[in-house]
Amino acid sequence: MAIVLAGHQYGKAENRVVRFQRDTPRHEIVDLNVTSTLRGDFADAYLTGDQTKVLPTDTQKNVIYAFAKEKGITSVERYALDLARHFVDRTGPVTAARIDVDVYPWTRARVAGEEHDHTWTRSGSEVRTVAVTVSGKRGAQEAHVVAGLKEFTVLKSTGSSFRDFLVDEYTTLTPTDDRVMATSLVASWRYDPAVIDAGDFGAGFDPDAAYEAVKGAFVTQFATLPSLALQQTLWHMGRAAIETVPEVAEVRLAAPNKHHFLYDLQRFGTENAGEVFHADDRPYGLIQAVVARDDVPPAPAAWER
Amino acid sequence: MAIVLAGHQYGKAENRVVRFQRDTPRHEIVDLNVTSTLRGDFADAYLTGDQTKVLPTDTQKNVIYAFAKEKGITSVERYALDLARHFVDRTGPVTAARIDVDVYPWTRARVAGEEHDHTWTRSGSEVRTVAVTVSGKRGAQEAHVVAGLKEFTVLKSTGSSFRDFLVDEYTTLTPTDDRVMATSLVASWRYDPAVIDAGDFGAGFDPDAAYEAVKGAFVTQFATLPSLALQQTLWHMGRAAIETVPEVAEVRLAAPNKHHFLYDLQRFGTENAGEVFHADDRPYGLIQAVVARDDVPPAPAAWER
């Protein structure tokens, strides 16, 4: 029996890059949290402490900040692709690179009814995410782009039931025809590799518009589907995302069922017809689904953290 | 020498009340985190363990949820006043009650361009706050209402300088004529007791509109004042709040200076003219100010947590 190094990777996590476009008086802001992960021929650093092939995480940080200016950020997806390809193409021992980005949304401040040129407030509670993986050196390169969102909290006050479920000796839940349904959605969707041309998106594709379209499809399904379970709602959200943005090959959804318990007011002689709830913290249901087109091959490499 | 009980209070913290208005197909949502604090004649509970005068915190919770239906929530300020007066007026040993509320904002979901009747998404990062203190029994009652916001993050990419400061042997800071200014504002404003008629707001006053007006005044000053320091910006924000909503007697502001450091790209031959920053976590400057009208007496009781 031998003990072996069966896997390894390393990188610089949570680089808080803020990039302004100041070419005109009307500035633009991009606010990011960027993590790099490099894979490759680094076993010596572990086994013998030989760092000859190790690009310092400090250097990765420098590239992450420098590219925000040198390459620019026309879209976060392209910026992440630029970073990943840089590490794979320019650093010999690197065989694959993954770039994870959290994007924090800002809204232009309004002053006297007008949008302000250089002031913003943080908007929404959701965080947009991008995960790019590039493997193989230039010429034989495979690239994956996964977009997503998290901390996207959505709630409906009616139009949700849960009944006719499996009952065993530990089941005490009462079926309901009308409940509050709320979740803080985590969703990721992988783009069809066919739309990523030579490691970049093709000319006709706008990842920002795709993001808004997918988010809109999620909201529409959540709001309008008379829900028999959060499971069913997730399936319809995933399906609608693919139908709305055909470049989406696969959607992964994880949704905590943020329970709202009707508060018992009858003890005080007061009727509570779905009006007053306690929003509970823990435990919570956690429902997950993967929805995919059957004509695009799976890509485990796109999802490997 | 004797050891004495020099102060005491107790209550139920963080009741997560969600209240829907369902009278018409177009529902309304109010999402709150409510904390009650009772003051009064509870020394025996501490000194001898005698609970005869102690209204359980569990009962306070029941009242907090029940009043969301029984009294309704025409405004969070009025709901908090109702709660505070209830504890003071109906529970013998209670001489004063404080109700703290965090209000989480939701935005109506849009489906096919239309606002949805019963679905919302969590909006904004800011939390609206209300703190009501009622002391004295009915007939000789004093009431204070403090409104506010927190986690209100605002940033400007230019229009801020910091120079000509005091220099000593430990000073290494370089003056700057153009920097990023960002903060996560915590602000509270006390309403003139004259507008609180018999423990309630007078007919002409709309606390929701006042909240929006104060927030708008904060944003306008932050955006438009060419800032010589965050101190100066805070003063103008506080002054503008009072000028915009005359019922405001006093404003308290606490603003972390969320430092954005220009990333040194010259080492890589790249110019960085205020475009790429590192958003740092800690340490941070913390600037505070109290701005007040000089014709309204101070009210320490309004601020005592």
Next chain:
Amino acid sequence: MAIVLAGHQYGKAENRVVRFQRDTPRHEIVDLNVTSTLRGDFADAYLTGDQTKVLPTDTQKNVIYAFAKEKGITSVERYALDLARHFVDRTGPVTAARIDVDVYPWTRARVAGEEHDHTWTRSGSEVRTVAVTVSGKRGAQEAHVVAGLKEFTVLKSTGSSFRDFLVDEYTTLTPTDDRVMATSLVASWRYDPAVIDAGDFGAGFDPDAAYEAVKGAFVTQFATLPSLALQQTLWHMGRAAIETVPEVAEVRLAAPNKHHFLYDLQRFGTENAGEVFHADDRPYGLIQAVVARDDVPPAPAAWER
């Protein structure tokens, strides 16, 4: 009516200072989070943007790190006093300075049963706190030292009841003779100014030993008092702290009642005699007390944040 600047202060928050003593092969570690707050003649910075009297928060940071070496940290209380006196004595416009410190505990790692010379693991969940306030220039100076702890979580599985409380129409709580009592204690205690000689502790006083003695008194009371309410327990904890360390003039305690609800297993034919509980998050009772010696005058300035 005029609008006035009614109060102001500023400083540098959360300086993460780690100090090693490396004079011998057996190193020592002190791990701190230090916040400075300066009060004084800074109105011009707010009213006109004139920074002439403003010592930058960046300079305060430099002093905080430099003093960790220049003055050393014989005790955190003395280090904080050194910092506060420095700002008051050396910076003209400063009339008072407050230094808040969180102290993170580390335990020496054990290797082959022996304590290691230069490796530690983070120990305990509690954070020790120090808050020092110095006002007035040298010669007419007043100093206050408040020590404390927070996130100190303690639990007892029996020896706690709650009954014979006030009952009204909203009361549904069942009295109990045996419950779990748990809290995450926040406590602060002010030392008698008489033990702070010329702004420093006298020769005979060891603040580290006092901290351990107070913590021990808290634990002993929590564990051994048959509790009729968390209120009663707090009173005895505060009283014991003063009795154990006579230099303590006043103790402030805030204790969330971390509710543990007995899980109803009878539905499954299983008895649950105080064995299986759900540890709930929110809401929670919050009980507060101030316990003081009656022969030391109150000192609001010691507590002003």
Next chain:
Amino acid sequence: MAIVLAGHQYGKAENRVVRFQRDTPRHEIVDLNVTSTLRGDFADAYLTGDQTKVLPTDTQKNVIYAFAKEKGITSVERYALDLARHFVDRTGPVTAARIDVDVYPWTRARVAGEEHDHTWTRSGSEVRTVAVTVSGKRGAQEAHVVAGLKEFTVLKSTGSSFRDFLVDEYTTLTPTDDRVMATSLVASWRYDPAVIDAGDFGAGFDPDAAYEAVKGAFVTQFATLPSLALQQTLWHMGRAAIETVPEVAEVRLAAPNKHHFLYDLQRFGTENAGEVFHADDRPYGLIQAVVARDDVPPAPAAWER
């Protein structure tokens, strides 16, 4: 092209179970955060909203609390195995179950030098973890047990260098022969399926002792290895874990490099020979390794969340 449900699972997350053993005056405490995840034939719940095969997450919660009493918790690993097997064996549509547990450590309080019978304080900052996966019905069952820890913070003040690394045009890091090395370790180790007899540990194996032995091996390597990089330290930690507990088949380690930057005091004429550091928050290096015995087949199912 069709859109398909390509994966799904669901469960109840973060059940906060606290279990006391009260058979003798000396009570015992086990404090857990338990998450169940069920896999199986649940597609109808997604595709058509048919819940016939869905065991409610509320029922899973009931089982989690009930088993804490009915089966007891002789070890957390066995309790998790009991839960997983219950869901697989007793619920028809379930083909696999995963149970994740966080274990919060408590230390018996000391009163007058003696351990107290029924009072504890929360100890350490680390959380022990257990993840059990059982797939296949009774008779053809595969079980995996992964133990671990997280938030285990360890620091050494010397004995760590980083030099002779790869240098490119973005590299500005200075090599160092003596630095602070600190991490908040996340580690998981999979036990050889051969030690899990019929879904349970064999008679001779004590998972609590194994946990302490692995933790001790980690600390010893971290402390004593003159480190050329965090990579090298992780390799030795993983190897030592397997050497110390032969039942360990595979170790996965993720270690943030919590950077401590030497504070520049020379600007103030003060030497800083590795004594005063700023503990930085973000970004941080993130180093990962998998160390395994080559005679035990890999088990991806053990790691699938």
